[in-house]
Amino acid sequence: MSSRRWKEKQVREPSWMEQALCARVGDPDDWHPTLETPQAVEQVRQICRTCPARIPCLEDVLTRRTPLTGVWAGTTTRDREHLLALVDAAQNTAA
Template sequence: MTAHIALRAPNWQVHAACRTTDREVDWIDAEPESAAAADCEAICRLCPVRLTCAITALTKDESYGVWGGMDQVDREALRHADTQIAA
């Protein structure tokens, strides 16, 4: 008997604004403070699941790309601030 496993995106991703945008937008390789990152962040501003996306990136320690309107520099600054508060 062969088992088939369906791979699906987390439920929140179906509502993400980026799912219906131009595929030319480079979400993963957008350098911080670049025009590509600015394009991504503009789309994120209108996204109904922006906060969930950002939290996912922070909890999974994503190192690349724009998630929830934050690039890797933004996420690193937030992580640093969190460690300062915890200390």
């Protein structure tokens, strides 16, 4: 496999993104508000609630464990930090 083809393969979006409503609805900036205020987030959360890709989106963003900003699977950056802290605490308790 050529290095160019390998690079292209590495940057492809996950398959769930093809079904994601955020890829087809609204302005992309809506999903990444400068300030994650309740008003800014609530509009896109309503779309996330009906999105067929919500579960794989959440799994993907939590698995990455990178500080992705914006709304992913109806969660804010703060929501995801809280979820990851709960997961870490549960894993430490189980260990």
